[in-house]
Amino acid sequence: MMALREAPRRAGDAWRRLSDRAGASAGRAWSAQPLWGKTLEVLVLYAALAIVVPSHAVGQVMAPQSAWAVVLPEQIGVFILMALGLNVVVGLAGMLDLGYVAFYAVGGYSMGLLATRQHWDFWVILPAGIAAAATSGLILGAPTLRLRGDYLAIVTLGFGQIISISANNTSFDGGPQGIPQIPHPPSIDHLKQLTFGVSDGRPYFYLVLALIFVAVFLARRLERSRVGRGWIAIREDEDAAELMGVPTYRFRLWSFAIGASVGGAGGVLYAAQANYIDPTIFSYQVSIFVLAAVVLGGSGNLFGVILGAFMVAWLPERFRVFQNDRILIFGLALVVMMIFRPEGLLPSRRRRAEMADVGGGGGMGAPLIAPGAEAED
Amino acid sequence: MSLHSFVAEFWPSTVDGLVLGSIYALFALGYTMVYGVLKLINFAHSEVFMVGTMAVLAVLTVLHVHTPPGGFILVGLLLVCVLVAMAASGFTAVLLERVAYRPLRRRGASRLAALISAIGASFALQEVFGIYYTRNATEMTAIMGNSVVFTLGAARVTSDDLLVIITGVVMMVALERLVATTKFGRGIRAVAQDPETATLMGVNLDRIILYTFLIGGLMAGVAATLFDVHYHQTRYDVGQLPGLKAFTAAVLGGIGNLRGALVGGLVIGLLEFYGASVFGSQWRDPVVFIVLVLVLLVRPTGILGESLARARA
Numbered sequence: 169m170m171a172l173r174e175a176p177r178r179a180g181d182a183w184r185r186l187s188d189r190a191g192a193s194a195g196r197a198w199s200a201q202p203l204w205g206k207t208l209e210v211l212v213l214y215a216a217l218a219i220v221v222p223s224h225a226v227g228q229v230m231a232p233q234s235a236w237a238v239v240l241p242e243q244i245g246v247f248i249l250m251a252l253g254l255n256v257v258v259g260l261a262g263m264l265d266l267g268y269v270a271f272y273a274v275g276g277y278s279m280g281l282l283a284t285r286q287h288w289d290f291w292v293i294l295p296a297g298i299a300a301a302a303t304s305g306l307i308l309g310a311p312t313l314r315l316r317g318d319y320l321a322i323v324t325l326g327f328g329q330i331i332s333i334s335a336n337n338t339s340f341d342g343g344p345q346g347i348p349q350i351p352h353p354p355s356i357d358h359l360k361q362l363t364f365g366v367s368d369g370r371p372y373f374y375l376v377l378a379l380i381f382v383a384v385f386l387a388r389r390l391e392r393s394r395v396g397r398g399w400i401a402i403r404e405d406e407d408a409a410e411l412m413g414v415p416t417y418r419f420r421l422w423s424f425a426i427g428a429s430v431g432g433a434g435g436v437l438y439a440a441q442a443n444y445i446d447p448t449i450f451s452y453q454v455s456i457f458v459l460a461a462v463v464l465g466g467s468g469n470l471f472g473v474i475l476g477a478f479m480v481a482w483l484p485e486r487f488r489v490f491q492n493d494r495i496l497i498f499g500l501a502l503v504v505m506m507i508f509r510p511e512g513l514l515p516s517r518r519r520r521a522e523m524a525d526v527g528g529g530g531g532m533g534a535p536l537i538a539p540g541a542e543a544e545d
Numbered sequence: 546m547s548l549h550s551f552v553a554e555f556w557p558s559t560v561d562g563l564v565l566g567s568i569y570a571l572f573a574l575g576y577t578m579v580y581g582v583l584k585l586i587n588f589a590h591s592e593v594f595m596v597g598t599m600a601v602l603a604v605l606t607v608l609h610v611h612t613p614p615g616g617f618i619l620v621g622l623l624l625v626c627v628l629v630a631m632a633a634s635g636f637t638a639v640l641l642e643r644v645a646y647r648p649l650r651r652r653g654a655s656r657l658a659a660l661i662s663a664i665g666a667s668f669a670l671q672e673v674f675g676i677y678y679t680r681n682a683t684e685m686t687a688i689m690g691n692s693v694v695f696t697l698g699a700a701r702v703t704s705d706d707l708l709v710i711i712t713g714v715v716m717m718v719a720l721e722r723l724v725a726t727t728k729f730g731r732g733i734r735a736v737a738q739d740p741e742t743a744t745l746m747g748v749n750l751d752r753i754i755l756y757t758f759l760i761g762g763l764m765a766g767v768a769a770t771l772f773d774v775h776y777h778q779t780r781y782d783v784g785q786l787p788g789l790k791a792f793t794a795a796v797l798g799g800i801g802n803l804r805g806a807l808v809g810g811l812v813i814g815l816l817e818f819y820g821a822s823v824f825g826s827q828w829r830d831p832v833v834f835i836v837l838v839l840v841l842l843v844r845p846t847g848i849l850g851e852s853l854a855r856a857r858a
Contacts, residue, residue, distance in 0.1 A: 264657065311842055318586060319841055322796045325789070326834030337827045456664055463661045496672035502665025503645050510654030510662075 179508055187514065218377060222370045231485045237369030242441045244481040245376030246434045251461045251477035252383045252470065253430025258459065259467035259516070260387075260396060261423035262403025263313075264321040267328025268458050270308070271301040271428040273335060273450035275435020280347035280445050290353035294436050301432020302425045309424035313417060328452045336447040346446025350439050364440070372441045379437065383430055384470055390426070399423055464505055466512025475513055551822045556698030558818035564706050564775060566814020567713025571768035572791035573798075573806040574720065575638065575761025581737045581801030581851075582757045585656055588663035589645065591788025592670035593637045593762050597769025598779040599674060600633035601626045602685050613690040622688060623708075626773070631766030638762025641666055642755055650754075675781035682780040689774060709771045716767055717807045720760070724803060733757060737801065786830075790817075793837050799847030808848055 198206070220226060227236025250272060257265045278297035282288040288296070312323045336344050353375070355363040364371045390396045398419040401409035410416050439445050457480055465476020483501075484494045505513075551558075572594055579587040604626050614622055645666040649659050691703040724730035732753045735743035744750050772787070773779065790813055798809025813833055820832030840848065 258657070264660075312838065315841055315845055318580070318584075318800070319796060319845065321586065322793060323834075323838055323841060326793065326837055329789070330831045330834050333827070333831050460661055460664060463657055467657065492676055493672070496669055496676060499665040499668030499670075499672060503662050503669065506645075506654065506658045506662035506665070507648040507652075510649055510652060510658035 183509065214377065214381065218374060222373045230482065234485050235369075238441075239482075239485050241369050241372035241376045242438060243485065244478060245373060245380070246438050247458070247461065247481035248474050248477040249376060249380055249383060249437070250431055250434040250458050251465070251473050251480075252380065252387060253427045253434065254458050255427075255462050255467060255470070255473045256387060256390070256423050256430070257427035258462050259469070259473065260391065260403070261399040261420055263420060263423070264318065265324045265424075265427070266321050266455055266459065267324035267326070267331075267452070268427070268431055269450050269452060269454040270324075270328045270331040271305060271431030272435040272438070272454060273331045274301045274304050274428075275432035275437075276439040276445045276450065277335065277341055277347075277435070278432070279436040279439035280350050281341060283350050283440075284347055290351070290436075290440055294433065297436035298429045298432045301435070302429040305425040305428025306421065308428075309421045313420045313424060325452065325455075328455050332447045332450045332452070335450065342446070344447060346444060346449075347439075348444050350443045350445065352443060353440050372437070376437055379433055380474075383433075384474075387470055395419055395422055460502060464502070464512055466515035468516035469512070469514050472512050472514030472516070479513075547823065551819065553699070554818075554822040556700035558822050559815065560697065560700045560702055560706055562815035562818040563811060564709045564814070565817065566794075566811035567710050568768050568771050568775075568810075569787065569791045569794045569813055570717055570807045570810025571713055571764045571771070572787060573795040573810050574717075574764040574803070575758075576792045577795040577798075577800050577802065577806045578733070578757050578761050580795070582733060582754060583646075583650075583659075585646070585659050586663070586792070587758075587761070588660055589641050589667040589670065590638070590761065590765065590791075591784030592667050593634045593641070593784075594765045594769050594772075594788060594791075595671070595674065595779070595781065595784035596637045597630040597634035597766040598773050598783055599678070600630045600766070601770050601773040602683060602779055604629050605685050605688070610686050610688070613687050615690075619689065623770075623774070626688065627767060627770040630770045630773075631763045634766030634769060635759050635762035637670070638758045638765070639755060642758040646758075647751075647754075671781050671785075678781065680781060682778050685773060685777050685779065687774075687777045705774050709775050712767065712771060713810075714807070716764065717803070720764065721803045721807075729756065790833065793833060797837055797840055797847055799849040799851045801851040802847070802849050805847055805849040805851075812848070 201209075222237070222240060224236070227240070230236060231239050250268070253271075254265065254268050257263050257268075275297040278300045279290075279293050282293045282296065283290065308324075308327055312320060315323060335341055341347065352364040353371075355371075364375075398409065398414045398416075401412065401414050402416050402419060406416055438449075442449075458477075461477040461480040462473050463476070464480065465474065466472025480498075484498060487494050487497070572590075575590040575593060576587050579585055579590070608622070608625075610622065613619070641663075645662045646659055649662055689703075689705040689708065691705060693701045694704055694707060695702055724733055732743070732748045733756075735746065735748050736750060736753045740750060743753075772783075791810070794809035794813045795806050796809070797812060798805025798807070816833055816836055817829050820836075821829040824832060844850075
């Protein structure tokens, strides 16, 4: 019985040692290189991704039962983008946002409405949708970010609900019928590879890959900036951060708006490829799935988040054989994952140090193993 | 928007709101007590409620109830239903604690990890019923005939309305007394205040947490029975929206606060029906959440404040 009880911890520890060693040496090798070397490697990695991943053969292996050209950019790509955006809010600033779908919806409906009613070009709508999502993040955040912790969670959850219900109830955005026939983005320079059509997923994949690249780049820069350090301080101890002169409210608002804008970009992209949206696409389950991806991968660590998002988006497609049972399996997998590895697949190094230190960035009121842990508000 | 229909439907809305509100209040206990003790959003509690509604359905099916009985048989049937539902929900809540929360707690996992584990457990439980039972809504026999007891303005108050409201309020008061006056209640309050010191003072932490989940589950079982008595239908995801509302009720009243759950539940129930009569029934849910946001802006810890720990005898 004792051995059985210890099993999760042992397995977790073994994985941790292994991933630590690999991670540390990879990290050292990476930072030892000059800038041009890093740039070159990123470019090579991207070229490989761009050529290999969208190919039919990979699709056959990765998702034999569904159209890889659709699944890859529209589901996996957009999902990774959204997880990167939510990571800014949850992973960096440590706020629990259960209504992230709201910003996805703002992006999606910006694309839908501006493209079909105003006939704007996709390349104009993309920044416009991002701006609209960021603005709605500010509007939602301004009154609610003064609240703490779990109150914020419930308010954002409520807001996510309001968005999809309102989209359903109002008529100017098509109500429950949604918006059909959203135009695809125009092609670039008449290149055959970059014609955004119906059957070929490749151009969309390149587009989403480019946006993911921008999001990762910005997130890395932000993390090391004054704001990023402020976020981490807020995440670890809000009162102490406030006392040390971190403008907590303003920084939280920033992280909310930045996270929102990435979600908005995801929405625009989705609408442009799917060329159809309706309120059911923006249900609150989406918020939950994105959050699960962030935590599963290891909140705060970009590669962890990307891996988590990929798993959450891809696994259900891969296992379409179990059509009926896949959400059941997904649910059980979440429980098992959290038991064996509560800090996620690839946690950020700083996060892990926190966990070891206080029994988990705000443990559940009553930790038994780690003494000295305190219940966070 | 129509104030006329608000006036015309005032009494029926009030009665319906109080009925739904009492169910929310009982349902909210599982959220509010677990939050008070563990500082954790008990996301899977909606499924504890769902299991309760399914248990009542099972009782009615097994006993071949096709018409509402009367007299002592009705009382007996209600008792059987509520006991079975409480057992089923209580068992589910305890199971959740053992499987989805306790292993994480032992490893000192973050609350975010526990939330994800709860979400996973919630999906899994829903799917078990969705896959192995049915994804369609199941109508069940009305346990009580809707005999009108008295009228209140335009509202016809039926016997099941009364049963729901009275049971809800009585259970809430009883539980509040339990936590405020008994030794066991003192243990809960101690853990809510400071788990570490409570442990040092000889409180068995694991047992208190388990009982907290159990009580939340039992009350969800009562709520589920009342839900079935009044709405007589269920579905594999029946707990989801009411669960969200019940949690909102707990937050609105002041999370961790038992009286707050009652106040929050009743307020949300009333708001839903008043909101529906003013803005139309499709705006029922947005109204609730907008009011929640507004209340939290004025009183950031809910109407009565958060205080499972500070409850005094």
